[in-house]
Amino acid sequence: MLGTGIIKGLAETARNFIGSYTDPERLVTVEYPDQKLPAKENARNFPFLVFDGDDWEKGLRCVACQICEKECPPQCIYIEKSKDKKPDHLGKPQFYPAIFNIDVSVCMSCQICVEVCPFEAIKMDTAFELSTGDRFDALLLRKDHLAKSNDYYNSIHPTEAGEIDARRAEERAKAEAKAKADAEAKAKAAAAAVTEKPPDPTAATAQKTNPDAPSPEPPKAN
Amino acid sequence: MSATDLAANYNTTGKPDSADIQSDVLEVAMGPHHPSTHGVFRMDVALEGERIIKLKPVFGYLHRNHEKIAENTSYLASMPYTDRLDYFCSMTNNWAYALSVENLAGLQVPERAEYIRVITAELTRLLNHTCLVGFLLQDMGALGTPLMYAFREREKILDLFEALSGSRMMCNYMRFGGCRCDLPAGWLEQAKLVVANYPRFLDEFERLLSENEILIARTQGVGVLPRELAVNASVTGPMLRACGVNYDIRKVDNYGIYDRFEFRVPLGDHGDVFDRYMIRVLEMRESLKILNKALAEIPDGPVIDPKAKLRGFRPKAGEAYGRIEAPKGELGFYLISDGGPNPYRYRVRPPSLINLTILEDMCLGHTVADVVVILGSVDIVLGEVDR
Numbered sequence: 001m002l003g004t005g006i007i008k009g010l011a012e013t014a015r016n017f018i019g020s021y022t023d024p025e026r027l028v029t030v031e032y033p034d035q036k037l038p039a040k041e042n043a044r045n046f047p048f049l050v051f052d053g054d055d056w057e058k059g060l061r062c063v064a065c066q067i068c069e070k071e072c073p074p075q076c077i078y079i080e081k082s083k084d085k086k087p088d089h090l091g092k093p094q095f096y097p098a099i100f101n102i103d104v105s106v107c108m109s110c111q112i113c114v115e116v117c118p119f120e121a122i123k124m125d126t127a128f129e130l131s132t133g134d135r136f137d138a139l140l141l142r143k144d145h146l147a148k149s150n151d152y153y154n155s156i157h158p159t160e161a162g163e164i165d166a167r168r169a170e171e172r173a174k175a176e177a178k179a180k181a182d183a184e185a186k187a188k189a190a191a192a193a194v195t196e197k198p199p200d201p202t203a204a205t206a207q208k209t210n211p212d213a214p215s216p217e218p219p220k221a222n
Numbered sequence: 223m224s225a226t227d228l229a230a231n232y233n234t235t236g237k238p239d240s241a242d243i244q245s246d247v248l249e250v251a252m253g254p255h256h257p258s259t260h261g262v263f264r265m266d267v268a269l270e271g272e273r274i275i276k277l278k279p280v281f282g283y284l285h286r287n288h289e290k291i292a293e294n295t296s297y298l299a300s301m302p303y304t305d306r307l308d309y310f311c312s313m314t315n316n317w318a319y320a321l322s323v324e325n326l327a328g329l330q331v332p333e334r335a336e337y338i339r340v341i342t343a344e345l346t347r348l349l350n351h352t353c354l355v356g357f358l359l360q361d362m363g364a365l366g367t368p369l370m371y372a373f374r375e376r377e378k379i380l381d382l383f384e385a386l387s388g389s390r391m392m393c394n395y396m397r398f399g400g401c402r403c404d405l406p407a408g409w410l411e412q413a414k415l416v417v418a419n420y421p422r423f424l425d426e427f428e429r430l431l432s433e434n435e436i437l438i439a440r441t442q443g444v445g446v447l448p449r450e451l452a453v454n455a456s457v458t459g460p461m462l463r464a465c466g467v468n469y470d471i472r473k474v475d476n477y478g479i480y481d482r483f484e485f486r487v488p489l490g491d492h493g494d495v496f497d498r499y500m501i502r503v504l505e506m507r508e509s510l511k512i513l514n515k516a517l518a519e520i521p522d523g524p525v526i527d528p529k530a531k532l533r534g535f536r537p538k539a540g541e542a543y544g545r546i547e548a549p550k551g552e553l554g555f556y557l558i559s560d561g562g563p564n565p566y567r568y569r570v571r572p573p574s575l576i577n578l579t580i581l582e583d584m585c586l587g588h589t590v591a592d593v594v595v596i597l598g599s600v601d602i603v604l605g606e607v608d609r
């Protein structure tokens with residue numbers, strides 16, 4: 001009979017309408033500003049810079065190697081390397097970014113900067129309520145705006161951040177053990193040198209300018 | 223070509239040119255801002271009354287220079303750009319590009335990554351066909367309801383993609399030699415749940431629509447694509463199979479691990495809009511079979527080839543073509559490498575654009591309202607048509 005198909009279809013619509021009151025499978029939306037779905041752990045939006053400790057300027061992990069700047073597909077990152085160096089988490093002196101800008105109006109949230117970063121310094125944020133009335137300056141994120149603490153990173157991506165923290169703690173422990181062993185060796189050598197001849201003035205100056213250098217030998221390139 | 227050139231062969235004087243009563247030829251530019259064109263696409267149509275006597279598709283409003291951008295960035299940096307080709311099916315776009323780079327560089331994909339690729343690709347096919355059916359019905363005048371149901375189901379798959387890759391639509395998930403990261407904890411169970419609930423939605427959808435008299439009247443015998451023309455115009459995907467040509471790259475090429483799965487290739491008979499609609503519904507059921515098997519069998523192991531390099535990736539000089547059965551048809555990437563960090567030539571073979579070339583042949587003699595339906599049944603995404 002003509003029209004049975006339409007009636008069957010309408011019955012299906014009625015079933016869906018009534019079902020939307022009882023079956024969560026049929027009502028997947030939420031009333032957004034009042035209700036929010038829990039964020040997915042892997043979710044990504046825009047990059048930020050991770051820093052350790054309390055002082056963001058001291059603890060910034062970025063060493064201004066500019067790999068992310070080169071690999072960024074839409075070229076939205078701009079980095080200027082510092083003139084001086086600051087110690088990183090292993091105590092090794094490293095450059096830091098004098099300028100680190102991300103133009104979020106250009107960024108396409110692809111996460112390639114995160115993947116290529118060898119220092120775990122840049123990570124993806126999950127914050128998405130970022131609308132602003134200023135179309136120009138507010139969309140160019142500076143270093144101070146981008147820096148977010150490791151605790152924050154741990155709170156948004158706990159699994160990934162936990163693994164990274166464990167790895168970094170291991171690296172630090174290894175570096176400390178090596179520094180300790182080196183210092184002991186150095187002390188022994190110095191003790192031996194005192195008994196034999198006066199200390200070498202060049203080694204002393206090297207030690208003064210670079211207190212973190214583990215030994216008077218030139219540091220090996222990694 | 224100006225709009226007036228289109229109807230050069232037709233009487234535009236406003237007076238009958240013979241004893242017969244003849245109406246004027248009316249030229250209409252459908253689009254680029256027309257909701258039925260699914261984006262920015264223009265059809266210059268010449269109408270005699272309601273009938274189409276000429277149709278010229280005009281492409282290029284969304285041209286973004288994709289191929290030249292890819293030739294000037296590293297291989298890795300073009301991966302997120304492939305998401306933006308067919309923005310409904312970023313996973314299959316990723317796979318096609320990764321496959322051609324793997325062919326070029328000779329990378330091996332680990333077992334687990336192959337399974338993940340099949341799972342994500344078939345989820346993408348479900349997602350794409352669900353949306354297409356919703357949009358097609360929307361074009362036919364079924365405002366709201368079917369599209370809303372389709373988007374409700376799509377949402378569940380998008381949630382899976384977000385949990386896996388971090389992004390709902392622009393996944394950027396595959397890498398050369400595998401996948402970016404392993405499945406998060408509990409993902410497989412979620413995916414199994416979605417797949418288990420999907421047949422209910424398909425049954426509902428078929429009850430809702432497939433017997434609907436209006437749908438049948440609007441689609442059967444409309445926009446018939448002859449088999450020979452489809453083959454000659456190198457139409458691929460569900461469009462071709464709706465004409466009855468058994469050509470599915472999953473069967474023909476056996477890329478990935480598709481030879482391990484049993485599935486049928488649904489074939490149409492008449493090549494009209496109804497067949498194209500029905501093929502998509504049937505393909506979704508076949509995808510569910512593949513998904514069930516893949517989700518049950520997925521082995522443990524690494525997800526990326528240890529030889530694959532993320533930074534400083536330079537494949538040796540040569541050329542390669544990788545193609546997959548994307549939801550819309552054959553999606554291929556042709557690459558020439560000169561040994562440098564970026565491809566010397568990068569070319570996309572988009573299914574949407576090539577399936578669109580025979581639009582005029584399908585539309586001639588039909589009414590304007592039918593053109594909207596026929597275009598909807600071709601399944602285009604303008605991001606891929608214009609690149």
